[in-house]
Amino acid sequence: MTGHQEGLSTISEAVLSELIAQARKARDKAYAPYSRFRVGAALLGEDGKIYSGCNVENSSFGLTNCAERTAIFKAVSEGCQQFRLLVLTSDAKEPVTPCGACRQVMAEFAPQMNVIMIDNEDRRQVLSVNQLLPGMFTLTQ
Numbered sequence: 001m002t003g004h005q006e007g008l009s010t011i012s013e014a015v016l017s018e019l020i021a022q023a024r025k026a027r028d029k030a031y032a033p034y035s036r037f038r039v040g041a042a043l044l045g046e047d048g049k050i051y052s053g054c055n056v057e058n059s060s061f062g063l064t065n066c067a068e069r070t071a072i073f074k075a076v077s078e079g080c081q082q083f084r085l086l087v088l089t090s091d092a093k094e095p096v097t098p099c100g101a102c103r104q105v106m107a108e109f110a111p112q113m114n115v116i117m118i119d120n121e122d123r124r125q126v127l128s129v130n131q132l133l134p135g136m137f138t139l140t141q
Helices: 013-028 067-077 100-109
Strands: 039-045 050-054 083-090 114-118 124-128
Touching: 013 039, 013 050, 013 067, 013 083, 013 114, 039 067, 050 067, 067 083, 067 100, 083 100
Parallel strands: 083 114
Antiparallel strands: 039 050, 039 083, 114 124
16 A cells, blocks of 8 residues: 555554445446446545445536545435545556545545545555645635
């Protein structure tokens, strides 16, 4: 695992394994007929619940929603607005990072949160939202 790992020590291996499994399960449910690039995310809320999401494409590409935002919006719609960790996986041969829009949405709720990006070979990269989006917009600006 490479990158920023501060705060991961408070996450048990069992919870991390479940997050990875949920992210992969969500990826398998992705609706990606245009790009054929499936992405899954699993978000650990402060409430201890896992919220998963997949990318959902649309023929009007601007209406496509990413896995990370799907998971975050699902959590918020269920009453959770504080997050501990996000796991992101895709069909790529290397771990992929969130897009800019997802980075800004993560920054809205959890700028200190770690994001674990993992590929199918279990190679991982860990970065905080702060590292992914320096100079982010925040509510206090």
